[in-house]
Amino acid sequence: MKQLVEVTEAIELLERTPGLLDTWLVGVSEPWLSAREGEGTWSPLEVVAHLAHNEETDWMPRLELVLQHGESQPFEPYEREGFRTRFPGWPLERLLPRFSAARRENLERLRELGLKPVDLNRTGMHPALGRVTVRQLIAGWVVHDLTHLAQIARVLAKRYGEAVGPWREYMGVLGDRPR
Amino acid sequence: MKQLVEVTEAIELLERTPGLLDTWLVGVSEPWLSAREGEGTWSPLEVVAHLAHNEETDWMPRLELVLQHGESQPFEPYEREGFRTRFPGWPLERLLPRFSAARRENLERLRELGLKPVDLNRTGMHPALGRVTVRQLIAGWVVHDLTHLAQIARVLAKRYGEAVGPWREYMGVLGDRPR
Numbered sequence: 384m385k386q387l388v389e390v391t392e393a394i395e396l397l398e399r400t401p402g403l404l405d406t407w408l409v410g411v412s413e414p415w416l417s418a419r420e421g422e423g424t425w426s427p428l429e430v431v432a433h434l435a436h437n438e439e440t441d442w443m444p445r446l447e448l449v450l451q452h453g454e455s456q457p458f459e460p461y462e463r464e465g466f467r468t469r470f471p472g473w474p475l476e477r478l479l480p481r482f483s484a485a486r487r488e489n490l491e492r493l494r495e496l497g498l499k500p501v502d503l504n505r506t507g508m509h510p511a512l513g514r515v516t517v518r519q520l521i522a523g524w525v526v527h528d529l530t531h532l533a534q535i536a537r538v539l540a541k542r543y544g545e546a547v548g549p550w551r552e553y554m555g556v557l558g559d560r561p562r
Numbered sequence: 563m564k565q566l567v568e569v570t571e572a573i574e575l576l577e578r579t580p581g582l583l584d585t586w587l588v589g590v591s592e593p594w595l596s597a598r599e600g601e602g603t604w605s606p607l608e609v610v611a612h613l614a615h616n617e618e619t620d621w622m623p624r625l626e627l628v629l630q631h632g633e634s635q636p637f638e639p640y641e642r643e644g645f646r647t648r649f650p651g652w653p654l655e656r657l658l659p660r661f662s663a664a665r666r667e668n669l670e671r672l673r674e675l676g677l678k679p680v681d682l683n684r685t686g687m688h689p690a691l692g693r694v695t696v697r698q699l700i701a702g703w704v705v706h707d708l709t710h711l712a713q714i715a716r717v718l719a720k721r722y723g724e725a726v727g728p729w730r731e732y733m734g735v736l737g738d739r740p741r
Contacts, residue, residue: 529735
């Protein structure tokens with residue numbers, strides 16, 4: 384099925400995220416996986432749990448909702464800490480296959496939909512953000528991955544924030560704000 | 563050879579970076595690889611070129627220098643844009659194996675050195691930053707990778723900075739400064 388360039392470009396990045404996390408984090412020792420940049424922030428392990436939870440409940444289910452109901456049925460609010468009840472204490476080795484499987488299914492479904500240009504302009508209702516388009520939703524899905532990949536890099540880096548000594552001033556990531 | 567925990571932890575992340583970049587970027591279409599967050603900033607492809615150049619000239623050669631000469635022989639200043647003359651126009655498929663091979667060699671050498679606790683406190687002279695320790699250098703090497711991984715995520719994300727529409731406010735990476 385011929386896909387729109389907006390869709391194929393998004394899929395290019397989305398399909399790589401689980402493998403990337405696998406290469407990056409599996410086998411890395413515990414102090415890295417549980418590093419934190421401040422109270423109430425997430426460790427790399429928690430970021431992966433969030434991505435898995437998010438993948439099962441957020442972007443693709445919302446996209447289907449827009450295509451079926453437009454703005455008439457607003458999205459369910461997203462539970463930011465929902466991963467804690469869904470995957471309590473799960474290790475990386477369990478979380479990653481779960482994320483990977485959900486991502487694969489979602490991208491298969493996205494490809495099957497064979498969105499047309501007019502579909503990208505269809506609108507749904509976000510409970511906090513208001514009217515959003517399918518185009519924005521797909522871009523948001525991609526940028527959501529990237530914001531969390533940047534987060535993992537930042538959290539890992541900050542573990543050595545003091546250790547780098549005078550090199551600190553060259554390491555921009557150390558100055559990025561916690562989130 | 564028994565290694566210090568500071569060394570094994572650093573190696574855990576350092577040895578994963580080439581594979582991570584391979585999983586992330588190989589096969590991704592050109593607009594992603596050449597995306598830029600502003601004038602004078604680097605695209606993901608240029609970041610990889612910088613990492614390859616850096617790996618051949620920066621951290622490990624400097625570590626050897628400290629161990630051999632201490633502060634008596636300051637480091638060569640690092641040429642930030644040096645990758646442009648070393649790898650002019652090289653595609654990702656040529657840059658990544660180059661980076662990967664240099665990284666592998668450097669980590670083999672680091673393991674061979676079998677650094678002892680006292681070695682971590684040995685000092686060298688950075689041309690701009692002044693006195694630095696081996697401990698700081700090893701941490702800096704790790705954080706340098708991570709700052710550039712965060713950069714790639716940020717640059718890719720900003721390509722969709724407008725496209726995400728109202729989701730922008732949830733996507734922290736879009737607000738991180740260009741570097």
